[in-house]
Amino acid sequence: MPFYIKKTSIFTNLPTYYKGDNKWGDQYSDRKSYANKSEADAVVAPTTRKIGDKDVPNANGSFKNSTIVEE
Numbered sequence: 001m002p003f004y005i006k007k008t009s010i011f012t013n014l015p016t017y018y019k020g021d022n023k024w025g026d027q028y029s030d031r032k033s034y035a036n037k038s039e040a041d042a043v044v045a046p047t048t049r050k051i052g053d054k055d056v057p058n059a060n061g062s063f064k065n066s067t068i069v070e071e
Contacts, residue, residue, distance in 0.1 A: 002033040003040045007066040018043070022062065033071075040068045 005018035009026070016024045017031035025031075034040040044063040048055050 002035060002071050003037050003068055004031045004033055004071065005040055005044060005063070005066050006031075006069050007063070018063075018066070024062070037068060037070070044068065 007016055007018075007024075008014070009016045009024075012026070014026060015028075016026055017028060019025050019030050020032040034043075044066055046057060048057050050056070
């Protein structure tokens, strides 16, 4: 079964769906589908990046209150 990423909009309090490329939308039909849960988990997961010689954690804020949903 495919999976998608969803969260509630802080502006409208309505469902918002991840469309890919750091974009969200309110149209269910525009959501990005993932073949398995691990692909969706990888998108939502916090990442670490290097600034100079230091590793800096990124909380991946746009996905903070998101949920991975199975269709």
